[in-house]
Amino acid sequence: MKAKEVERAYSWARERYAELGVDTDAVLKRLVQIPISLHCWQGDDVGGFENLGEGLGGGLAATGNYPGKARTPEELRADAQKALSLIPGRHRFNIHAFYGEFHGKKVDRDQIGPEHFRGWVEWAKEMKIGLDFNPTCFSHPKAADGFTLSHPDRSIRKFWIAHCIACRRIGAAIGRALGKPVVTNIWIPDGMKDTPVDRAGFRARLEESLDEILAARVDRKWNLDAVEGKLFGIGVESMTVGSHEFYLGYAVKHQILLTLDAGHYHPTETIADKISAVLRFVPEILLHVSRGVRWDSDHVVILNDDLLAIAQELVRNDHLSRTHIGLDYFDASINRVAAWVIGARNMIRALLIAMLEPFETLRRMELERDYTGRLALLEELKTMPAGAVWDYYCLTQGVPVAEAWLDEVRAYEREVLRRRT
Numbered sequence: 247m248k249a250k251e252v253e254r255a256y257s258w259a260r261e262r263y264a265e266l267g268v269d270t271d272a273v274l275k276r277l278v279q280i281p282i283s284l285h286c287w288q289g290d291d292v293g294g295f296e297n298l299g300e301g302l303g304g305g306l307a308a309t310g311n312y313p314g315k316a317r318t319p320e321e322l323r324a325d326a327q328k329a330l331s332l333i334p335g336r337h338r339f340n341i342h343a344f345y346g347e348f349h350g351k352k353v354d355r356d357q358i359g360p361e362h363f364r365g366w367v368e369w370a371k372e373m374k375i376g377l378d379f380n381p382t383c384f385s386h387p388k389a390a391d392g393f394t395l396s397h398p399d400r401s402i403r404k405f406w407i408a409h410c411i412a413c414r415r416i417g418a419a420i421g422r423a424l425g426k427p428v429v430t431n432i433w434i435p436d437g438m439k440d441t442p443v444d445r446a447g448f449r450a451r452l453e454e455s456l457d458e459i460l461a462a463r464v465d466r467k468w469n470l471d472a473v474e475g476k477l478f479g480i481g482v483e484s485m486t487v488g489s490h491e492f493y494l495g496y497a498v499k500h501q502i503l504l505t506l507d508a509g510h511y512h513p514t515e516t517i518a519d520k521i522s523a524v525l526r527f528v529p530e531i532l533l534h535v536s537r538g539v540r541w542d543s544d545h546v547v548i549l550n551d552d553l554l555a556i557a558q559e560l561v562r563n564d565h566l567s568r569t570h571i572g573l574d575y576f577d578a579s580i581n582r583v584a585a586w587v588i589g590a591r592n593m594i595r596a597l598l599i600a601m602l603e604p605f606e607t608l609r610r611m612e613l614e615r616d617y618t619g620r621l622a623l624l625e626e627l628k629t630m631p632a633g634a635v636w637d638y639y640c641l642t643q644g645v646p647v648a649e650a651w652l653d654e655v656r657a658y659e660r661e662v663l664r665r666r667t
């Protein structure tokens with residue numbers, strides 16, 4: 247599409263939205279300030295760079311064997327850089343502890359430090375982006391029997407506690423180095439395939455471990471702690487120790503961040519409805535925007551009603567200012583760079599559509615019990631020219647408009663990804 251055409255369509259769209267009282271120029275100024283944290287693990291199917299010889303564990307599964315996955319930190323950064331160049335706005339990158347750079351040395355998880363993430367920090371500085379962090383409590387011999395922080399064996403628990411403390415410190419060190427706070431998100435796979443008899447025991451041990459982890463002094467200015475609950479995983483069908491209720495209570499009690507992953511609830515349960523509820527009681531939240539298909543399958547995020555509902559909840563009551571938006575999915579059956587671009591562009595597009603809503607008008611209708619008007623307007627909004635505003639946003643942010651980004655990913659696949667053998 248030619249720039250002229252994009253601009254002409256935008257000026258028409260701007261008038262259409264102005265008729266509803268929506269200022270599209272102001273919307274775009276707001277949109278550009280919202281970073282999305284791109285998850286490193288889409289780039290290599292949650293592989294990491296440790297070479298401990300352990301495959302992906304913890305009930306996680308990346309399916310597909312599309313060629314060209316990143317095998318080194320350099321490749322992963324190059325791929326992410328390509329993706330980021332096709333996404334409008336300035337974003338963040340979310341790394342896991344086992345993506346450290348160990349240069350062939352065997353550094354166990356309780357021994358890692360900021361020195362192993364220097365390459366990431368240098369890259370982030372060059373890219374002028376923030377980073378986020380995660381302990382990796384899976385794909386490790388000490389997690390092979392499915393338990394980490396709630397393990398009945400104190401020495402195993404101690405190992406994972408040390409790992410999580412190390413991660414919080416790395417988070418703070420990275421945050422300080424970049425001048426941008428890091429969210430360090432704890433997710434553990436602990437759970438049971440079959441019905442346990444002592445759920446309380448596992449949960450008591452998890453709480454105790456988390457208390458020890460949080461007791462370590464880490465600068466809250468640079469590291470924000472988050473905890474992520476889950477309903478079930480493969481091989482963990484009957485109980486997840488760190489369930490939603492467990493972490494909701496824990497996060498409220500300690501006033502830390504609660505992570506809501508879109509794939510971690512019953513299939514008909516959505517996280518959109520939880521945002522306004524939990525933000526009454528926790529200071530901030532982290533979202534893992536994902537897409538479950540029949541189960542927590544971590545499909546690439548698409549622009550569907552679920553995603554729009556999340557974006558609307560964030561935008562309508564300015565929950566955005568207390569929400570960190572991260573993506574969490576891994577599809578190994580399509581081009582992995584494209585998977586990042588598709589999911590991130592959709593997240594931003596959903597936020598844009600939500601910001602283009604005449605919220606005050608809709609709210610007034612609701613308060614006046616004019617549900618007819620509310621429904622009618624919400625439906626009309628669906629075919630308003632948001633696409634023209636989106637194209638204009640991409641144009642002004644210097645990224646490809648509409649499907650043109652795909653040509654760049656195809657060229658990158660030909661010239662770079664296909665040569666990795």
Ligand code: RNT
Nearest residue numbers: 287380433476507534574
């Ligand atoms: C797992 C959680 C967790 C992971 C990442 C890799 O179910 O969603 O966030 O996906 O830590």
Ligand code: ZN
Nearest residue numbers: 474507534574
């Ligand atoms: Zn998640």
